[in-house]
Amino acid sequence: MAHRIAVLPGDGIGPEVTAAAVKVVEATGVAVAWEWCTAGKEAMERLGDPLPQETLEKIRSARVALKGPVTTPVGTGHQSVNVRLRKGLKLYASLRPVRSLPGIRTRYDEVDLVIVRENTEGLYAGIEHEVVPGVVETIKVFTEEACLRIARFAFDYAIKRHRRKVTAAHKATVMRMTDGLFLDCCRRIAAQHPQISYEEVLVDNLAMQLTLNPNQFDVIVLENLYGDIVSDLASGLVGGLGLVPGANIGDECVVFEAVHGSAPDIAGRNIANPIALILSAALMLEHVGEGRAAQAIERAVRYVTAEGRLRTADLGGTARTTEMTEGIVRALERNA
Numbered sequence: 207m208a209h210r211i212a213v214l215p216g217d218g219i220g221p222e223v224t225a226a227a228v229k230v231v232e233a234t235g236v237a238v239a240w241e242w243c244t245a246g247k248e249a250m251e252r253l254g255d256p257l258p259q260e261t262l263e264k265i266r267s268a269r270v271a272l273k274g275p276v277t278t279p280v281g282t283g284h285q286s287v288n289v290r291l292r293k294g295l296k297l298y299a300s301l302r303p304v305r306s307l308p309g310i311r312t313r314y315d316e317v318d319l320v321i322v323r324e325n326t327e328g329l330y331a332g333i334e335h336e337v338v339p340g341v342v343e344t345i346k347v348f349t350e351e352a353c354l355r356i357a358r359f360a361f362d363y364a365i366k367r368h369r370r371k372v373t374a375a376h377k378a379t380v381m382r383m384t385d386g387l388f389l390d391c392c393r394r395i396a397a398q399h400p401q402i403s404y405e406e407v408l409v410d411n412l413a414m415q416l417t418l419n420p421n422q423f424d425v426i427v428l429e430n431l432y433g434d435i436v437s438d439l440a441s442g443l444v445g446g447l448g449l450v451p452g453a454n455i456g457d458e459c460v461v462f463e464a465v466h467g468s469a470p471d472i473a474g475r476n477i478a479n480p481i482a483l484i485l486s487a488a489l490m491l492e493h494v495g496e497g498r499a500a501q502a503i504e505r506a507v508r509y510v511t512a513e514g515r516l517r518t519a520d521l522g523g524t525a526r527t528t529e530m531t532e533g534i535v536r537a538l539e540r541n542a
């Protein structure tokens with residue numbers, strides 16, 4: 207039977223990279239019944255809401271979604287579609303495996319990190335107000351429940367994937383209550399998993415250490431904002447945002463999407479790198495039990511980057527999104 211998968215093309219480069227990922231999934235031969243959903247600018251114009259109820263319902267019913275990035279206008283009344291989606295579907299963990307790809311030259315050899323980001327709380331809780339004119343507040347909310355849940359997720363992942371270490375990043379020296387609770391929860395879960403080593407690092411030091419020697423880390427667990435920033439930083443270690451996949455995971459639904467945003471600076475020009483969303487689609491196939499197809503996609507992507515003939519502009523080349531996609535499809539078909 208075909209897998210039912212909701213697909214949200216999003217804005218900016220979203221539709222371009224989503225078309226690429228769908229094409230690559232179809233080339234694996236796995237049967238998918240795609241349920242196309244609208245979100246972002248198009249949904250706003252057509253239905254007056256950038257995240258319409260019908261889109262949420264479709265994802266809830268399919269339980270799995272592939273999503274392109276959605277633009278968040280700065281300074282308007284609307285809450286970010288991404289934040290609403292993650293909160294609405296209780297996608298509490300964001301998982302970003304950051305791995306070097308063959309043929310992509312960077313300062314580092316063989317980076318292999320996993321970022322686990324808490325996805326529902328912290329400064330993204332959206333509680334903001336004006337105290338008096340000229341004084342505004344954003345409230346950072348942590349709950350014990352969400353901190354324990356993300357710590358448990360990081361350790362469970364480490365065990366399942368045979369990773370050696372979990373590092374909790376924090377700034378509990380300054381935010382003694384919020385980051386203090388986060389650390390306390392990580393320590394409690396770490397104590398239940400003696401087979402995984404556990405360490406703590408101040409988040410500013412983490413940023414420096416990552417650029418000096420990324421491989422001293424393995425799985426890194428962070429609260430929402432630190433996770434957002436460190437994910438982009440870590441993407442830079444392996445060649446940029448065009449390469450790093452991700453998944454937003456909850457108990458009921460999982461939404462697969464790249465770390466990158468809608469890249470308005472290059473949108474509509476057929477030059478975006480589709481690899482990040484194609485690798486997100488591979489994570490998705492693995493999640494729905496199509497591990498062989500997922501591996502085949504990864505092999506095809508690695509073949510294309512190693513060969514080095516097709517490079518999009520972010521990788522210093524001139525290949526178009528569609529050319530890179532076709533190259534990956536050809537590699538996939540040869541391998542199959």
Ligand code: NAI
Nearest residue numbers: 275276277278288447448466467468469471472478479520
């Ligand atoms: P961005 O990730 O869209 O772009 C940052 C830089 O990386 C740009 O120079 C862009 O051209 C480049 N880049 C990103 N993805 C690329 C790709 N696949 N291939 C080649 N180059 C790529 O971040 P930015 O500019 O801060 O945000 C743009 C919009 O995206 C904002 O409205 C933001 O809110 C939204 N956004 C949405 C996300 C989502 O839907 N999950 C995640 C992050 C940002």
Ligand code: MG
Nearest residue numbers: 434435438465
């Ligand atoms: Mg981000």
